[in-house]
Amino acid sequence: MKILLESNTALKSYHDNYKVGTDMKNISKYLSGTILGLSIAAASGTASAESYVTIGTGGQTGTYYVVGQTICRLVNNLKDSDIKCNAPSTGGSVANINGIRSGDLDLGVAQSDVGFNAMLGLKQFDTKFDDLRSVFSMHGEPLTIVASTKSGIKSFDDLKGKRVNVGNPGSGQRATMDTLMSFKGLDFGYFSLASELTSTEQSSALSDNNIDAFTIVTGHPSGLIQEATTVTEAKIIPVEGDDIDQLIKKYPYYAKATIPGGLYKGNPNDINTYGVVATIVTDKDTPDDVIYAITKAVFTNLDRIKKIHPAFAHLTEANMVEDGLSAPLHEGAKRYYRERGWIE
Incomplete structure (x- = not known):
């Protein structure tokens, strides 16, 4: 499935x-x-x-x-x-x-x-x-990174120097991003802006060009992501690679996940990521x-x-x-x- x-x-x-x-x-x-x-x-x-x-x-x-x-x-x-x-x-x-x-x-x-x-x-x-x-x-709940098409973001590495919403303190998405960044040996200074908007604020921030991408840990399909991809041109970014394989090996509560293509406007292909x-x-x-x-x-x-x-x-x-x-x-x-x- x-x-x-x-x-x-x-x-x-x-x-x-x-x-x-x-x-x-x-x-x-x-x-x-x-x-x-x-x-x-x-x-x-x-x-x-x-x-x-x-x-x-x-x-x-x-x-x-x-x-x-x-x-x-x-x-x-x-x-x-x-x-x-x-x-x-x-x-x-x-x-x-x-x-x-x-x-x-x-x-x-x-x-x-x-x-x-x-x-x-x-x-x-x-x-x-x-x-x-x-x-x-x-x-x-796969980690899902949604980026505006005009930002040019196509992979996690492309987030460097971009404006990214990492989630409000106390949220699950923030906890996941904290772990991911730490494992990669990075901090939020990797981004030009690491905003702390709540999940309900992310879609409008993306459409208003206040951020280039946002992160969310959620089940799919998600109304929030449907809103974001409908209001503005946006893509879901894969989160995969050898480092992610090692992350999953180290933290047993994570597992590989796939977000099916066709759930969201402008995103026809399956996206590989991982989640909780x-x-x-x-x-x-x-x-x-x-x-x-x-x-x-x-x-x-x-x-x-x-x-x-x-x-x-x-x-x-x-x-x-x-x-x-x-x-x-x-x-x-x-x-x-x-x-x-x-x-x-």
């Missing part, structure tokens, strides 16, 4: 050892149309009365927001349950994990690399987050029955979820229970997976 993150067993080894359219109208269709049609059966193991759950997501034009809204719609329609769920827009992966740690969020969507760093107290995190727990994974996996994470102290109910709601309705957004189309139970889960499984998720015979 395309937008496919190829298998990487190193992360599993680490884990064992630890024991859209161009505007918001399309997102609205997902959230008020297909999702509204989801009607789910009662989840056994009813959570305690009035359990309020907040799921951190990302920018409102991004896939993380759709993920959170989808889960909350399912949870809020649970029969015989008093769980109430909301999924506000947030700054992204790092912000979500920090929110879980501080108690401001109960769950969050986070890139697999950011979860890995949080567990070990690396990169964006000063201390280890030993209580971080995985629930399940979602879609693959979007995961749902929580704290170990989040009640087991709450996580159990959320997990059951998602997997009971997986066929419907796969139709909500193209990025979800290739989700499988097997991948969701294993791929990219940098933190140990939460006990509530384990309970459901054992019932299904997916884990021992």
Whole structure:
């Protein structure tokens, strides 16, 4: 399949050892149309009365927001349950994990690399987050670099001296760019400008000629990239080569990925890159029955979820229970997976 993150067993080894359219109208269709049609059966193991759950997501034009809204719609329609769920827009992966740690969020969507760093107290995190727990994974998220055609950028090396948006601090795209630049022995001085715009600001910045290129880590197709390539002439730039192969070898939460041609205007060919996996994470102290109910709601309705957004189309139970889960499984998720015979 395309937008496919190829298998990487190193992360599993680490884990064992630890024991859209161009505007918001399309997102609205997902959230008020297909999702509204989801009607789910009662989840056994009813959570305690009035359990309020907040799921951190990302920018409102991004896939993380759709993920959170989808889960909350399912949870809020649970029969015989008093769980109430909301999924506000947030700054992204790092912000979500920090929110879980501080108690401001109960769950969050986070890139697999950011979860890995949080567990070990690396990169964006000063201390280890030993209580971080995985629930399940979602879609693959390739690093995607979009450059205006007039910039002349055709490869990563062409970004030198250009105006590039590297993402706002706390976002998954920024975390990925930090790792990539460091691995290459570079810093953001490599660019003439390293702007820190949020994901929702990037498309207009490109069309207004305030930047030459932007980076994003996202599932495809992406409404944001559709907007960018429709409003202005822009190309998706490959991120590949021997150094990327070595990067993937060193960091087991990464994998090679391919963005299919034809998804975006002016981009007819497949683009090779690499990426992470979007995961749902929580704290170990989040009640087991709450996580159990959320997990059951998602997997009971997986066929419907796969139709909500193209990025979800290739989700499988097997991948969701294993791929990219940098933190140990939460006990509530384990309970459901054992019932299904997916884990021992």
